[in-house]
Amino acid sequence: MMSEEKLTLIVEKLKEVLPEKEFIPLHEPSFMGNEWKYLKDCVDTGWVSSAGKYVELFEQKLADFIGVKRAVAVVNGTAALHIALKIVGVMPNDEVLIPSLTFVATGNAVVYCGATPHFVDVEERTLGLDPNKLNEYLDEIADVKNGECYNKITGRRIKAVVPMHTFGHPVDIDPLIEVCKKYHLKLVEDAAESLGSYYKGKHTGNFGIASAFSFNGNKIITTGGGGAIVTNDEKLADLAKHLTTTAKIPHRWEYVHDMIGYNYRMPNINAALGCAQLEQLPKFIKKKRELAKKYKEAFRDIAGVSFFEEANFSKSNYWLNTLILEESFEFTRDELLKALNESGIMSRPIWHPLHLLKMYKYNPKMDLSMTEKLSQQIINIPSSMSLWRGANE
Incomplete structure (x- = not known):
């Protein structure tokens, strides 16, 4: 032929x-449910910005669907991954292992932490990070000292690994968890594309210490622009929420901030759209x-x-x-x-x-x-x- x-x-x-x-x-997105009803409620009541009932409702519904304890809604998936990396302890001058075959936001979020993306290969059956090839590679270049992993070539600490579930197809997580244990690495899932995907019967986002999802206009559900950090660690969830609301200490009228925070909180009007989408x-x-x-x-x-x-x-x-x-x-x-x-x-x-x-x-x-x-x-x-x-x- x-x-x-x-x-x-x-x-x-x-x-x-x-x-x-x-x-x-x-x-393209599909709007067939209560989207207009919930959006109109935000406009009618005036609650359209970063406070309002739909933000917490969206977080709870999302956490329930994924099967995690907590979800923290933010402005986009990149912000979610940035904060997920920060709360697990990624620091300036660290290295973070990520697939090279991923959307640029995965690498950029690492750089936002002052860390260095360290690129690793993928496997053909998942299109995601290859845990066996990574294990062989770390055998050659990694050195574990005092419970921390170091790159013998650069001298930098290798702090975390970020598998990305490409096009919604889960990475082979179990062997990757073993690699993380062996080399004392923090596992952070870039689950941006995988809402509604399961690995061995368990929803993605449950395997990392913290994980990031995206609700961009082209994702399976959308909040217009938006993302979320999910975790089963209550303290990390509280820290994520604090960091994403400019690290402001709650008070009726005072504006006091105790950390360098980020204005990453998802607006109520976006969360309202997300609630309607989650229902479908x-x-x-x-x-x-x-x-x-x-x-x-x-x-x-x-x-x-x-x-x-x-x-x-x-x-x-x-x-x-x-x-x-x-x-x-x-x-x-x-x-x-x-x-x-x-x-x-x-x-x-x-x-x-x-x-x-x-x-x-x-x-x-x-x-x-x-x-x-x-x-x-x-x-x-x-x-x-x-x-x-x-x-x-």
Whole structure:
């Protein structure tokens, strides 16, 4: 089969799954519940900023859904990860192990702490951090002294590791927990994309000392802009809440602050939107998994390209559906992206690996061969809740 014929076949397979529209976005929000009712309540009562009943209600509903003790709502996922790293003790001049194949916010949050991102490789079956390869790497470069892990090459303390659950697919957490125990590392989950995803029956965000979620406009639920720190440690939750409200000591009229804090608190109007979205989350997850099933069937017998599926130990929310271009693929990733986007099917590549960005190119890193390979093979395809044919059920 000639390349042009294969391109046409892939476009047609997608059109078989997708509704007939002139343009189909990659991921758009769905507002089918009480969004307007709750937003109007905020406007009518005047409680639209960082105080109001919906903030605490959203935090409680979110914590209940994930199965954690506490959630602290903030302005975005990057702020959530920044504070999660701070409360577990990441300090200036530390190193933090993160995948290079992640959104830039993962690296930036480390830098906000004055620490250095140290890039590690991912594995093909999850698209997330490879715990076995990391263990082998740390055997070579790490030195544990007095209960702390140090990089023998740079001399800096390696304080934490941040797995990111790529496109909602959980990282293989159990072996990573063993690596953290062995090398005395703090585990902080970047769960930004994984609300509604489970590892061995347990929701993501439960495995780290603290974890971060995102509710950007393209996530499975949205608060417009927003994020949350979640934890099972009450003291860390209290610290997170204090830091994200400018570290102001509660008082009826005094403005006294006892730490360098951040104006990161989620506004009430955003939390109101989130409450309405959380009410629909089980339905959203069902729709997204049904859409993924349709894609899987459509690409079952297409040589050179496969639909990426959840690992056998996980249940994914399939936040962004993903095609993997195999070695037998007859043309480049960008040729396929061009054909899809020109057909009105919005598609995109995965993020540029962080170690190849100019501000991070001199950072410490392990062998990143799988990262570089996957970065040329991955294409995200339309994933909105409304796209599968039974979406209105």
